[in-house]
Ligand SMILES: *[C@@H]1O[C@H](CO)[C@@H](O)[C@H](O)[C@H]1NC(C)=O
């Protein structure tokens with residue numbers, strides 16, 4: 001009983017009160033604006049947090065993400081802004097091609113070559 005209450009409190013904190021970004025939101029992530037924004041800055045992540053199709057902005061800057069597997073962004077079909085700055089990203093080609101992204105931040109990543117994929121709408125900032 002007490003454990004259940006404590007767990008509930010932790011989930012509320014992790015979800016920033018919105019709670020709809022999913023039950024498995026990693027520690028350090030904050031969900032906002034009816035789950036359309038997810039911010040996990042410097043949360044020690046080595047991979048993306050759970051994504052969903054209402055997400056429009058995702059900030060995972062300052063983590064230890066080294067690779068985005070092909071299709072990693074597929075659950076976030078509505079994603080427009082992705083901040084991957086300050087990660088240890090080395091490979092992302094498969095994940096980024098086909099995404100509906102409009103804006104992508106990649107400063108201070110280890111990425112040496114951007115994938116050849118064509119992104120008609122993308123502005124690199
Ligand atoms: C990344 O991982 C290294 C060790 O693997 C750790 O020392 C460092 O603090 C981590 N950086 C971040 C931003 O989590």
Ligand SMILES: *[C@@H]1O[C@H](CO)[C@@H](O)[C@H](O)[C@H]1NC(C)=O
Pocket residue numbers: 041059061062083084085086105
């Ligand atoms: C992306 O993340 C970096 C590092 O946290 C931050 O300085 C920058 O302002 C972010 N960009 C946007 C558009 O949020």
